[in-house]
Amino acid sequence: MKICFLGGGNMAAALIGGMLAKGYVAGDIAVVELQEEARARLRERFGVRTHASLDAEALACDILVLAVKPQQMRDALTPVAGMLTHQVVVSIAAGLRLGDMARWLGGYSRLVRCMPNTPALIGAGVTGLFADASVSEAERRAVGQVMASVGEIVWIDTEAQMDAVTAVSGSGPAYVFHFIEALEAAGVSQGFDADTARKLAIGTVLGAARLAADSDEGPAVLRERVTSKGGTTAAALAVMAEGDLLGLVGRAVDAAEARGKELGDALGAD
Numbered sequence: 725m726k727i728c729f730l731g732g733g734n735m736a737a738a739l740i741g742g743m744l745a746k747g748y749v750a751g752d753i754a755v756v757e758l759q760e761e762a763r764a765r766l767r768e769r770f771g772v773r774t775h776a777s778l779d780a781e782a783l784a785c786d787i788l789v790l791a792v793k794p795q796q797m798r799d800a801l802t803p804v805a806g807m808l809t810h811q812v813v814v815s816i817a818a819g820l821r822l823g824d825m826a827r828w829l830g831g832y833s834r835l836v837r838c839m840p841n842t843p844a845l846i847g848a849g850v851t852g853l854f855a856d857a858s859v860s861e862a863e864r865r866a867v868g869q870v871m872a873s874v875g876e877i878v879w880i881d882t883e884a885q886m887d888a889v890t891a892v893s894g895s896g897p898a899y900v901f902h903f904i905e906a907l908e909a910a911g912v913s914q915g916f917d918a919d920t921a922r923k924l925a926i927g928t929v930l931g932a933a934r935l936a937a938d939s940d941e942g943p944a945v946l947r948e949r950v951t952s953k954g955g956t957t958a959a960a961l962a963v964m965a966e967g968d969l970l971g972l973v974g975r976a977v978d979a980a981e982a983r984g985k986e987l988g989d990a991l992g993a994d
């Protein structure tokens with residue numbers, strides 16, 4: 725299975741790093757990247773083959789992963805129209821719809837839209853996937869296998885739900901990092917040095933996420949177990965409820981989902 729990435733930025737690096745750690749070999753992975761510096765970094769870091777443009781050698785792949793920014797996609801795909809023969813084209817771009825990509829590719833519709841996230845780098849990603857009806861079962865399995873090598877995969881029933889996947893798990897690591905920043909800052913204002921505060925904050929988020937993943941009981945039960953009546957946790961959670969943390973996260977996810985749709989509308993209108 726030969727895989728070529730179009731765009732070698734943050735997310736391509738996260739996926740490639742995760743895939744190599746899971747046994748994919750560098751010789752089967754190529755990256756097309758415009759920036760010379762980025763190409764050199766990718767070769768040095770991962771030992772993968774790099775190309776300055778999507779030439780015939782780069783196109784000799786089974787799966788072409790589109791990993792450029794949504795706003796860069798049209799320019800990136802236009803020269804490819806008419807060059808694709810058998811490749812399954814997998815877009816990881818937020819918002820961008822399959823119909824618009826197929827149009828830019830001159831009607832080529834062997835397309836999968838997916839939304840990974842950056843913990844893929846350590847094999848702990850979550851990826852939502854949706855395939856065009858023309859993608860065969862075997863092709864879906866092959867794409868699923870690549871994404872499963874860097875974490876969990878979830879196939880989605882309708883393409884419209886991809887914006888919700890993006891809002892929950894694609895952008896989600898940033899919400900968790902932001903919470904870690906907040907917990908760390910709170911630790912510092914309690915008088916800890918920055919290293920100690922960070923250790924306490926990251927250790928807590930990591931341990932709680934692992935416990936939640938290992939438990940059948942769900943996060944609400946685990947939360948209640950930490951919360952003694954009249955104790956310290958109850959005092960903190962009351963402040964979070966007063967600030968409507970649940971509503972705030974809901975509104976944040978709604979905003980991300982709406983932005984995905986807006987991006988899709990704007991890009992498709994082009």
Ligand SMILES: NC(=O)C1=CN([C@@H]2O[C@H](COP(=O)(O)OP(=O)(O)OC[C@H]3O[C@@H](n4cnc5c(N)ncnc54)[C@H](O)[C@@H]3O)[C@@H](O)[C@H]2O)C=CC1
Pocket residue numbers: 730731732733734735736756757758759762791792793794796799800816817818839840841842894895
């Ligand atoms: N960063 C994240 O957490 C996630 C990002 N995504 C999606 O992944 C895609 C890439 O995002 P990032 O990696 O963060 O962006 P990035 O800006 O780090 O990487 C994009 C790379 O593509 C290169 N590029 C642009 N046009 C090109 C072309 N025509 N040919 C070859 N290379 C080209 C750029 O030089 C750059 O290195 C986006 O569409 C984004 O929506 C999806 C899931 C998570």
Ligand SMILES: O=C(O)[C@@H]1CCC=N1
Pocket residue numbers: 818890894895
């Ligand atoms: O912020 C973004 O648009 C991309 C998509 C999901 C994560 N990063």
